[in-house]
Amino acid sequence: MIKKNMKTLPEELKGFINQSGLQEEKILYWVNCDRGIDGGFVDTYVILTEEALYRLSNGQTFQQEKTFKGFVSKTVNKDLKPLEMNQLKIERIGIDEIHSIQVVNLIASGMLVIKAPNERAFASFTNGNMARAVKLESIFSKLKKNESIQFQKEWGEEEDAAACPHCGMIYPEKGRPVCPKCLKRHAIFTRLLGFARSYKKSIFFIVLLMLLNSATGLAIPYFQGTILFDQALGGTGIFAGKIALVVGIIIFLRTLSLLFGALFGTMNAKLAANIVFDLKTNIFSAMQRLSLSFFQKKQTGQLMTRVNNDANELQHFFIDGIPYFIVNAMNIVGITIILLIMDWKLTLICLLPMPFVILLIRWVFPKLWRLGWRRHRRVSILNSIISDTVQSARIVKAFGKESVEIDRFQKANLTFSDVEQKFNKMNSTIFPIINLITQIGGILIWAFGGWRVMHGDLSFGEIMSFVTYIYMLFGPIQFMNNIAGWWSNCMSAAQRIFEVQDAVPDVSEKEDAVHLEKMRGEIRASHVGFCYEPNKPILKDVSLHAKPGQMIGVVGPSGAGKSTLVNLISRLYDVTDGEILLDGINVKDLTAESLRKHIGIVSQEVYVFMGTVAENIAYGNPECSVEEIIYAAKIANAHDFIEKLPDGYDTMIGTGGYSLSGGEKQRISIARAVLHDPNILILDEATASLDTETELQIQEALESLVHGRTTIAIAHRLSTLRNAHYLYVLDQGKVVEEGTHEELMKLNGMYKGMVQKHEDALKMKEVI
Amino acid sequence: MVKVESTLCSQEIVEKKTDLSEAARIHYLTPENTEFALTEGKLLSVRVDGELYPVVYLHCSFPHSNKRMFISVRTSENQEVGMVKSLDEFPVDIVRLLDEQIHMRYFAPIITKVINIHEEFGYSYWEAETTAGHLQFTVRRGGGNVKMVSSVKVLITDLDGNRFLIEDVNQLSEKEYRMVEMSL
Numbered sequence: 015m016i017k018k019n020m021k022t023l024p025e026e027l028k029g030f031i032n033q034s035g036l037q038e039e040k041i042l043y044w045v046n047c048d049r050g051i052d053g054g055f056v057d058t059y060v061i062l063t064e065e066a067l068y069r070l071s072n073g074q075t076f077q078q079e080k081t082f083k084g085f086v087s088k089t090v091n092k093d094l095k096p097l098e099m100n101q102l103k104i105e106r107i108g109i110d111e112i113h114s115i116q117v118v119n120l121i122a123s124g125m126l127v128i129k130a131p132n133e134r135a136f137a138s139f140t141n142g143n144m145a146r147a148v149k150l151e152s153i154f155s156k157l158k159k160n161e162s163i164q165f166q167k168e169w170g171e172e173e174d175a176a177a178c179p180h181c182g183m184i185y186p187e188k189g190r191p192v193c194p195k196c197l198k199r200h201a202i203f204t205r206l207l208g209f210a211r212s213y214k215k216s217i218f219f220i221v222l223l224m225l226l227n228s229a230t231g232l233a234i235p236y237f238q239g240t241i242l243f244d245q246a247l248g249g250t251g252i253f254a255g256k257i258a259l260v261v262g263i264i265i266f267l268r269t270l271s272l273l274f275g276a277l278f279g280t281m282n283a284k285l286a287a288n289i290v291f292d293l294k295t296n297i298f299s300a301m302q303r304l305s306l307s308f309f310q311k312k313q314t315g316q317l318m319t320r321v322n323n324d325a326n327e328l329q330h331f332f333i334d335g336i337p338y339f340i341v342n343a344m345n346i347v348g349i350t351i352i353l354l355i356m357d358w359k360l361t362l363i364c365l366l367p368m369p370f371v372i373l374l375i376r377w378v379f380p381k382l383w384r385l386g387w388r389r390h391r392r393v394s395i396l397n398s399i400i401s402d403t404v405q406s407a408r409i410v411k412a413f414g415k416e417s418v419e420i421d422r423f424q425k426a427n428l429t430f431s432d433v434e435q436k437f438n439k440m441n442s443t444i445f446p447i448i449n450l451i452t453q454i455g456g457i458l459i460w461a462f463g464g465w466r467v468m469h470g471d472l473s474f475g476e477i478m479s480f481v482t483y484i485y486m487l488f489g490p491i492q493f494m495n496n497i498a499g500w501w502s503n504c505m506s507a508a509q510r511i512f513e514v515q516d517a518v519p520d521v522s523e524k525e526d527a528v529h530l531e532k533m534r535g536e537i538r539a540s541h542v543g544f545c546y547e548p549n550k551p552i553l554k555d556v557s558l559h560a561k562p563g564q565m566i567g568v569v570g571p572s573g574a575g576k577s578t579l580v581n582l583i584s585r586l587y588d589v590t591d592g593e594i595l596l597d598g599i600n601v602k603d604l605t606a607e608s609l610r611k612h613i614g615i616v617s618q619e620v621y622v623f624m625g626t627v628a629e630n631i632a633y634g635n636p637e638c639s640v641e642e643i644i645y646a647a648k649i650a651n652a653h654d655f656i657e658k659l660p661d662g663y664d665t666m667i668g669t670g671g672y673s674l675s676g677g678e679k680q681r682i683s684i685a686r687a688v689l690h691d692p693n694i695l696i697l698d699e700a701t702a703s704l705d706t707e708t709e710l711q712i713q714e715a716l717e718s719l720v721h722g723r724t725t726i727a728i729a730h731r732l733s734t735l736r737n738a739h740y741l742y743v744l745d746q747g748k749v750v751e752e753g754t755h756e757e758l759m760k761l762n763g764m765y766k767g768m769v770q771k772h773e774d775a776l777k778m779k780e781v782i
Numbered sequence: 783m784v785k786v787e788s789t790l791c792s793q794e795i796v797e798k799k800t801d802l803s804e805a806a807r808i809h810y811l812t813p814e815n816t817e818f819a820l821t822e823g824k825l826l827s828v829r830v831d832g833e834l835y836p837v838v839y840l841h842c843s844f845p846h847s848n849k850r851m852f853i854s855v856r857t858s859e860n861q862e863v864g865m866v867k868s869l870d871e872f873p874v875d876i877v878r879l880l881d882e883q884i885h886m887r888y889f890a891p892i893i894t895k896v897i898n899i900h901e902e903f904g905y906s907y908w909e910a911e912t913t914a915g916h917l918q919f920t921v922r923r924g925g926g927n928v929k930m931v932s933s934v935k936v937l938i939t940d941l942d943g944n945r946f947l948i949e950d951v952n953q954l955s956e957k958e959y960r961m962v963e964m965s966l
Binding site for chain 1: 821822823824825836837839845858882885886887888889890905907908914915916917918919920939940941942943944945960963964966
């Protein structure tokens with residue numbers, strides 16, 4: 015079986031290649047095409063050299079077994095045959111014969127289609143090999159154009175970075191450097207305890223108090239049983255007849271135990287709150303340091319909620335977990351010793367039902383847990399129906415579908431109720447049974463103990479103490495029985511939190527990054543390419559130049575890649591190909607601070623933070639004076655509406671505050687950019703969502719702002735770009751036209767078409 | 783309830799209303815206007831009303847509920863050539879050809895037996911017998927990576943986006959179902 019995901023060709027293949035007259039060193043790139051064109055999994059290799067494209071395949075022989083990325087196989091199937099070299103067929107097509115290689119996206123896989131001269135399905139691969147296939151496509155196209163090709167080492171880099179340094183296994187998830195094979199839960203536990211390090215003293219006292227609480231608790235049954243019945247009431251020993259004293263001691267011990275309990279409870283609550291506070295602060299700051307892509311990944315929302323839930327989970331770890339574990343363990347040991355000392359035979363008898371209890375718990379709890387999970391899922395469905403209907407109340411009413419919604423809810427409610435009933439039924443049957451069995455232990459003591467009391471081997475007081483101790487033992491044992499699940503939950507929660515802490519930002523500042531105090535504002539993008547996922551390029555070979563102070567317009571249909579381009583300029587993402595230079599320096603070589611300081615963005619997605627209007631405007635520059643805030647608001651045409659607000663610049667906005675209209679928020683965000691005073695201004699569809707009148711007002715604001723700054727303006731509405739010095743027309747990630755407005759109009763191409771459509775639309779509006 | 787007649791009688795309204803099928807302008811491909819053929823390069827080509835499209839791909843509108851109806855025939859530039867309303871309209875040999883092409887695009891191993899699913903650190907590790915052999919793959923927990931796509935069908939998506947299917951969840955044994963259920 016050939017090892018997958020290797021950066022060098024499998025050894026067996028190398029031999030075969032050499033025999034076939036194809037030299038290994040001539041290989042430019044290769045892809046393992048592991049899917050048959052008609053389905054099934056195969057072992058096919060597509061190899062590109064400077065002279066030809068080769069396909070090595072063993073025909074239609076399907077693999078009997080396949081392990082996909084991330085799976086740590088514990089068993090090795092010895093029956094599997096290695097790749098049989100004698101069955102390999104080699105097919106060669108000269109580069110001159112091939113017009114193009116294209117990667118076609120299929121569902122969850124891809125296909126290499128070559129044109130030589132007719133189009134032909136050449137090989138197919140699963141999603142895991144998509145990135146390599148796309149690279150092969152790109153190298154081939156460079157080869158065809160006689161462009162220089164940099165060598166192999168560079169292409170393997172990304173794969174190197176994604177492997178576990180200890181065992182070499184490819185991480186199951188790109189960008190998540192967690193190797194399930196090498197991950198040690200103990201290490202996480204130690205690291206987690208690290209959070210408690212600064213609270214060593216409190217923890218010491220908490221554990222001490224808990225132990226004292228246990229010790230006093232353990233003494234009580236002895237006094238209540240043996241001392242009270244046998245000595246005080248029985249008239250023997252040092253407490254003979256001293257009933258009041260014994261009762262007094264019992265009350266004292268109870269009070270003491272309660273006091274210790276209350277004290278450790280208070281200290282523990284304080285400690286846990288502190289630790290969780292540290293934990294949350296830590297996670298939040300760790301998140302802020304990460305790149306935009308981290309937040310835009312699909313699972314970010316989940317991750318954030320999870321982090322919150324995980325922090326709570328860990329709160330339980332510190333409050334209910336560690337301390338109770340220590341105390342319960344001590345209790346089990348302590349009680350068992352006491353019982354054994356008192357009467358080891360009786361101890362063994364009353365522990366007889368214990369294995370049954372444990373077996374029962376082991377058998378029933380997974381079922382209960384599953385039912386719990388099912389119930390949880392049903393509740394989620396029910397909740398989403400409720401929130402769905404509430405949010406879409408307008409649509410529901412408009413279509414008169416109230417009864418349909420009621421039915422939908424009823425159906426979900428019914429399934430939930432079914433599961434809930436099953437869960438409750440099991441819950442309410444199993445616990446009484448467990449209790450009954452455990453109580454059998456107590457009954458057995460009464461029976462055997464009573465018998466021994468009658469024979470004079472045991473006193474009544476002893477048996478009383480004994481029974482109380484036995485009941486005290488069940489709680490800790492039950493706790494210990496659930497500990498495995500609890501431990502695993504806590505460790506997973508901790509792991510997820512550490513993951514955020516350890517995540518490496520995709521866009522990171524170089525150690526020797528250059529800080530630019532002043533920037534002229536020259537932007538040059540050359541041959542820029544960018545993709546979030548392989549074979550789904552957003553930008554292809556985009557070049558752009560903006561001289562200092564110039565206004566550059568970027569136009570194109572939605573989805574053309576305009577916003578991505580400006581995100582790359584401000585280095586919210588890193589380019590996949592090509593480079594972006596600001597004042598002649600690659601953005602990757604600049605400090606994040608210089609980029610943020612000199613680049614201002616006004617985008618279509620406006621966001622106001624929780625705080626006053628003034629705080630929102632001063633967001634980028636909190637040290638500014640009140641006058642500056644007002645100037646900025648005035649320039650942004652926001653001053654007038656702010657003055658109209660009853661609380662003026664002190665109006666609280668954002669979540670839960672005064673609600674502003676879209677245009678008002680937009681003007682606040684422009685004011686924010688004005689106050690930020692950048693040398694490069696990016697206007698990303700700043701006015702697209704506004705009505706014509708508001709747009710005109712904002713246009714005025716922007717015109718005064720762009721003066722003297724390098725501006726890149728993206729717009730749907732071409733009227734907003736009338737002052738642009740130079741225009742780029744983007745379509746499907748490529749620059750299709752460029753020039754001044756006049757030049758582009760003469761071209762009679764896409765731009766002219768857009769202008770005409772725009773004018774027609776305006777005329778229509780006038781007519782209406 | 784009192785019914786009030788509109789000033790326009792219902793017949794007039796019907797005549798004035800635009801027909802949806804007209805408005806949508808869907809070009810249906812039928813055996814009369816379309817000739818499908820397999821190219822030498824194992825790809826599909828189509829000639830519609832005399833115009834040849836050398837390579838086209840089939841996109842099912844309802845890949846989970848019914849792959850055989852409303853199939854969009856598209857070029858590699860994602861331009862729709864037309865739609866096949868139902869595969870059954872075509873002769874048997876063409877249906878076979880189109881079926882093969884659909885299988886090529888939508889190939890996903892169908893799980894016949896779930897051997898084991900174990901969970902660790904936010905991933906579930908699946909081992910299963912499928913129509914494409916014995917497979918082992920890793921699924922990220924949550925995020926709808928294991929989901930019901932119909933009342934009986936389960937779609938499982940692994941870390942790389944590879945897809946696996948359980949055609950009928952009711953056909954699973956009690957033990958298999960228990961394992962799958964905990965991943966849903």
